[in-house]
Amino acid sequence: MPQNDRSPTMPAFRRPAAAARAVPADAIALAALGTPNMPHIERPSTARGGSGWIGGSTGCRKSTLFTYFQVQSIAYEYAHVPPGARRSWVLFDLKGDGCEPLLGGLARIPGALENTYYLDPFARNGAPGQFPLNLMRADTAGLPTDLLAVQFAHLIGHVSGAGVLAMPLGGRQMERISSTAHAAWETPGSSPIWIVDALSNPAAMDRLAARCPNERARRFLQAVRLPPDAMAATWTRVKSVLSPYAEVENMFGASSSLDWSRLTAPGVTTIVRMGDPPGGSLELVEFFASLLVRQCFSNLLASRQSPWPGHATTIAIDECQLAAVGLQDVLRRLVETGRSRNLQILLISQGTRALRDASGALFESLLTNSRYAITGRLASADAALYVREALGPAVAQSTASRITSELISLPPGEFYFSEANGLPTRFRAVDADREGWARALRANATAIEAMKRRLCPRPLPPAVHLEDAPEVAPAVRAADDPVPATPQRRRPRSRLG
Numbered sequence: 164m165p166q167n168d169r170s171p172t173m174p175a176f177r178r179p180a181a182a183a184r185a186v187p188a189d190a191i192a193l194a195a196l197g198t199p200n201m202p203h204i205e206r207p208s209t210a211r212g213g214s215g216w217i218g219g220s221t222g223c224r225k226s227t228l229f230t231y232f233q234v235q236s237i238a239y240e241y242a243h244v245p246p247g248a249r250r251s252w253v254l255f256d257l258k259g260d261g262c263e264p265l266l267g268g269l270a271r272i273p274g275a276l277e278n279t280y281y282l283d284p285f286a287r288n289g290a291p292g293q294f295p296l297n298l299m300r301a302d303t304a305g306l307p308t309d310l311l312a313v314q315f316a317h318l319i320g321h322v323s324g325a326g327v328l329a330m331p332l333g334g335r336q337m338e339r340i341s342s343t344a345h346a347a348w349e350t351p352g353s354s355p356i357w358i359v360d361a362l363s364n365p366a367a368m369d370r371l372a373a374r375c376p377n378e379r380a381r382r383f384l385q386a387v388r389l390p391p392d393a394m395a396a397t398w399t400r401v402k403s404v405l406s407p408y409a410e411v412e413n414m415f416g417a418s419s420s421l422d423w424s425r426l427t428a429p430g431v432t433t434i435v436r437m438g439d440p441p442g443g444s445l446e447l448v449e450f451f452a453s454l455l456v457r458q459c460f461s462n463l464l465a466s467r468q469s470p471w472p473g474h475a476t477t478i479a480i481d482e483c484q485l486a487a488v489g490l491q492d493v494l495r496r497l498v499e500t501g502r503s504r505n506l507q508i509l510l511i512s513q514g515t516r517a518l519r520d521a522s523g524a525l526f527e528s529l530l531t532n533s534r535y536a537i538t539g540r541l542a543s544a545d546a547a548l549y550v551r552e553a554l555g556p557a558v559a560q561s562t563a564s565r566i567t568s569e570l571i572s573l574p575p576g577e578f579y580f581s582e583a584n585g586l587p588t589r590f591r592a593v594d595a596d597r598e599g600w601a602r603a604l605r606a607n608a609t610a611i612e613a614m615k616r617r618l619c620p621r622p623l624p625p626a627v628h629l630e631d632a633p634e635v636a637p638a639v640r641a642a643d644d645p646v647p648a649t650p651q652r653r654r655p656r657s658r659l660g
């Protein structure tokens with residue numbers, strides 16, 4: 164058994180000889196050898212890959228198939244594409260079980276691990292994955308701060324109004340959150356933690372107002388008043404999202420924020436793992452997924468004109484149904500407009516109805532605009548919906564019924580593949596080298612641990628709270644913003660003045 168699976172002599176990319184005959188040279192075969200019509204996906208760096216969707220009930224091996232495709236694609240890039248032109252990948256793993264196999268696969272590709280970043284917003288007790296996320300110091304991609312504040316308030320309102328955090332917020336409470344967030348965005352040296360601080364009591368709110376140099380934001384902040392009980396409830400909800408425990412608070416209170424241009428540079432793979440939210444709260448998964456996918460996408464949009472001649476980027480979201488409500492608008496835009504900017508979105512979800520229920524428009528857009536769809540075993544209602552919506556009335560009733568009943572009883576590892584609304588073909592997935600990935604994971608444990616800490620080698624220091632922050636003289640505030648510069652920080656101005 165090889166002691167080190169990252170031996171440079173190991174070929175970075177292998178395709179079975181028979182598969183190479185059956186699929187185009189720049190494509191990744193998905194099916195086991197001998198499958199008629201050999202389903203495959205174009206290797207996306209040369210072709211504008213187009214978006215795709217992989218669906219199926221739990222355990223049907225969709226994540227394994229996706230990881231295989233991703234590892235094969237990255238291996239091909241490293242073996243055949245010049246460094247500056249390589250595709251970048253951002254994988255959001257909302258359940259967290261796909262990261263380790265992928266890391267094992269990456270460890271076998273010479274050079275890939277050195278260009279991988281690992282983020283885990285729920286990393287605790289010294290585990291790797293923390294990262295700075297001070298939204299007030301992030302590149303806002305040209306979005307006005309008042310708009311960002313409203314989006315932010317809605318996201319908090321949404322996630323804190325469902326599930327275990329259930330307590331719907333009223334309109335006045337949402338205004339209170341967005342006005343506080345807007346003032347925080349306009350105040351030098353602030354962080355999202357100052358929103359929590361300001362909402363905790365009226366004196367703290369006055370302290371934020373006194374520091375805010377934007378007159379309109381300040382006046383709005385002072386105009387919106389809530390009764391004490393509503394104020395306390397608002398503070399509790401915001402705190403439960405922005406500061407559920409010290410590590411998350413420290414990420415929001417950091418002195419910088421993620422630099423998405425670095426995380427999506429050519430050849431870079433960024434893995435965002437969200438497997439262990441505090442108390443199993445899926446609302447926090449949805450919150451962080453929405454926040455980070457939004458940031459990633461708006462930075463990519465802002466930095467790429469259309470058509471974009473540069474390197475391609477794939478954003479993949481495994482278990483995307485967990486964040487589909489909060490993300491529906493941004494996912495639709497990605498599916499519908501990403502192509503001309505060489506952005507590809509791959510969505511992996513359990514079933515079809517969860518996506519349709521989260522957003523009918525997103526579901527329809529996926530079926531209409533996806534380059535391909537891969538479906539494993541589905542529950543009967545999911546299968547009926549898929550066949551009715553994806554195949555449409557053009558397919559004979561008998562064919563539709565046959566495919567529906569086969570979809571319901573597909574064994575693990577078997578899928579249907581359809582491309583651009585064509586009739587789906589059934590196939591057995593290629594046997595991914597899961598043993599090899601697991602071996603490489605063990606053999607490269609030290610390098611992988613170091614990679615996971617690259618973005619944040621030491622635990623982040625405690626966040627600075629509003630009451631502890633040094634005073635800034637008003638004259639300095641108004642004339643010249645002394646905020647330490649995040650590299651590409653633009654000064655977004657509020658549309659209100």
Ligand SMILES: Nc1ncnc2c1ncn2[C@@H]1O[C@H](COP(=O)(O)OP(=O)(O)OP(=O)(O)O)[C@@H](O)[C@H]1O
Binds near residue numbers: 221224513
């Ligand atoms: N060829 C295989 N033989 C045996 N087990 C496999 C094979 N491929 C995958 N598995 C295992 O089957 C399990 C389910 O696979 P996978 O996680 O890919 O399913 P999934 O469809 O993504 O499920 P979920 O929706 O729950 O995430 C995993 O433990 C995986 O390691």
Ligand SMILES: [Mg+2]
Binds near residue numbers: 226
């Ligand atoms: Mg999975």
